[in-house]
Each structure stands twice: as structure tokens, then as C-alpha cells.
Amino acid sequence: MNPIVIIGSGMAGYTLAREFRKLDTTTPVVMISADDAVNYAKPTLSNALVGNKHPDQIGLGDSAKMSAQLNINILPHTIVSHVDCENHTLQLKHQNGEQTTQAYSKLILAVGANPIRLPIEGDGAEDIHVVNSLADYRTFRDTLSLRTDKRVLLLGAGLIGCEFANDLKATGHDVTVVDIAPQPLGRLLPADTAQAFQAGLEHIGVQFALNTTVQRINRAGQDYEVSLTNGNTLIVDIVLSAIGLRPNLELAQAANIQTSRGIEVDAWLETSQPDIYAIGDCAEVAGHLLPFVMPIMQQARALAKTLSGTSTAVHYPAMPVAVKTPAAPLTVLPTPADVQVEWQTEQFEDGMLAKAVDNEGTLRGFVLLGATAGKQRMTLTKLVPDLLPAASA
Structure with missing residues (x-):
């Protein structure tokens, strides 16, 4: 019996x-x-500094521990170079250079997304x-620890950028956030x-440079x-x-799998x-x-x-996002893009409460700012229609 194969060891895969x-236990x-397939929650990285969390404290288990805990075979440091859809096989490249073939009965792409990088000039x-990733956080944290002036420039005033700005300022850093948009979380x-x-955020000392972007970064001794x-x-x-993520589509596209913004x-x-x-950050559902x-x-x-034998459609109820x-x-609660x-x-x-109402008077999303407004989260969530109704199953 060929196994179920999951490509990716992020939150979605685990x-x-x-x-x-x-x-199904068998x-x-x-x-x-x-990578090394350490299990961790990526959302914790944007506020790990204020909790003084060492990277080793963030991981919930290495590949050996997770393999034993879940009774699965984990292949760390292994690249999938090709998906043969017709024959249900994968071509793998291992860390030692060995190349092998892996058969599958069902294949799950949980390949995530990579950071978008701006075309910036300068050395x-x-x-x-x-x-x-946890490895990125380790490198960033180690570099921060070597600097005494603690001046950080953040590219991107989106959700993750603002979370990092709050976290960095709360740990004594001088933070400036740059974004081409006229406002944060545009x-x-x-x-x-x-x-x-x-x-x-400005009240705690975060500085914003909006309606602009970075053109050039040059090294100036130890500074930039x-x-x-x-x-x-x-x-x-x-x-x-922290200007956003772009789903990893290359493997899917090479296998002639339909893609758009995501898989x-x-x-x-x-x-x-x-x-x-x-599933996960790569999936456009x-x-x-x-x-x-x-x-x-x-x-x-x-x-x-579905994989265990009961075909089940995903249900998307209203799902508010708590910004850290x-x-x-x-x-x-983001509004649907097409509404x-x-x-x-x-x-x-x-604080404030902002309701997003469609032309029929139906609540389609909301924003709660401040502790008082936040108390209305559950009440408002119940008023918003499901994004993907359970009945679609």
C-alpha cells in the first residue's frame, strides 16, 4: 500500500x-x-522577542520526536524535484546528494509561501x-543581539510588519516602519x-514613513x-x-496543476x-x-x-483575526474580496468599531480596535455569513 505523502512540515502539514x-492510526x-522539519507555530515568531523566547524554546519537537508522536515517516532536508502525476511518484533529492523515488496514494502540497522581496538598489x-521560518528568526535575533544602537527599519506596515514593530519597540528598539501605502494595514x-x-503604535514610539518606499540601502561601516x-x-x-508572502507555486506548475494566486x-x-x-498558505480554496x-x-x-474515507468539504465560518x-x-474580520x-x-x-456592510445591509466584516470594542467580537462574528458554507459538502 502506497503511503499518503505530505510535502511540507509547516503548520499546515503537521x-x-x-x-x-x-x-486513522495505521x-x-x-x-x-x-528543512529540519522542526514543529513550531510560525505566528509566534512576530511576538517572540517580548517574551524573550530563544529559538530553541519555540520548537515543539524535532523530526524524530514528531515522527514517533504521530507515527509517520519524516524525511528532513529533502527536496521534491519532480511530481509524476500519472504514475503517482515523486523524485527526491536528499541532503547527502542521493536521489530516490517515492510513491504515493494521495499527495498533499503544504508547501507554504515565501516572502516577497522588493527590488532595492545598493550593496x-x-x-x-x-x-x-524558525531559522530566519534565529538569524534575525542573533543579528539584533550584536547591535547596541537597536535601530530597526521595517519594510511593510501590514499585519506582520505591525506585529513586529510592536514587539521590537516593546523590547527597547528604535523602530521605523516604511510603506508605500498611505496607512498601516491598508x-x-x-x-x-x-x-x-x-x-x-506611535504612542509607544513606533515611527511611520508612509507614502514612500526604500530605493537604496548602502553599507556604512557597521550601519546601513x-x-x-x-x-x-x-x-x-x-x-x-515584512511586505507579504507569495505562495510557492513552482512545484505545482511543473506538474501541470492549475494555479492562480495560489494552487x-x-x-x-x-x-x-x-x-x-x-492546504495552507499555498492553497487558493x-x-x-x-x-x-x-x-x-x-x-x-x-x-x-476525506483522506480517511469520508469526503468532506472545508467549511469557512466567519474567522476573525486577532492582531498581536x-x-x-x-x-x-476581513471582507470578501469580491464584495x-x-x-x-x-x-x-x-477605540473604535467599524462595520463593513454590503448593499443588502448584511454585515460582511468588521474591525475592533481597543479593549471595549473587542468585547463585541463574538456577537458580531455570529452575524456574518459563512465564507464557505458547511452545506457545500
């Missing part, structure tokens, strides 16, 4: 393996990982840090709420001279890019090739690309049932 083992499962551009917040959110397109120049110790899958998470599925924790959990539970910015407590909404804002003493 969550699927765990959910599947709850339903079917062979192989997990293939390009310091190659020194820009990203934190998209894709998630209406203008008035974004302004209040920005003020909350950063030239912005608005003509300003900054001297910093380290640059961290296209239906509500059952199956790709255009039979017996091949995709029935037109929705949602790189957040709750959608991954929903995907893993549904696919685990204690200086400006924020919860966001036109009007924002209705209510002011509180310590």
Missing part, C-alpha cells in the same frame, strides 16, 4: 498529520521537508532580513480606524544608509522586510490533478486565499476526514 492520525504517512540590499482597515491604530523615494535618508542597524483547489481541497490536494491560522485548521480537519499589537488591540461594502464607524472612549 496539523493535517495530527488530525488524520485521530481518525495508514502509512510520509512527510517530506526541505546593503542583500543584508535585508526576513522572518518566515488592505484590512478603513482610513479612520487605520489612523487610530497608527496613533496607538537607507534612501527613501521621498528624499529622506535613515541610518539604521538592521532592516527587516487552485475546490471545496474538497483537491487540485486539478487527481489524488493531489493542497474555491477562490479564497487566506494565510491565517483558522482557515488552515479548517482545511486540515476537512482533508483529514498590545499597544493598539485589534481584531479584524462591495460601506464602512460604518462607531467611536469608543478607548
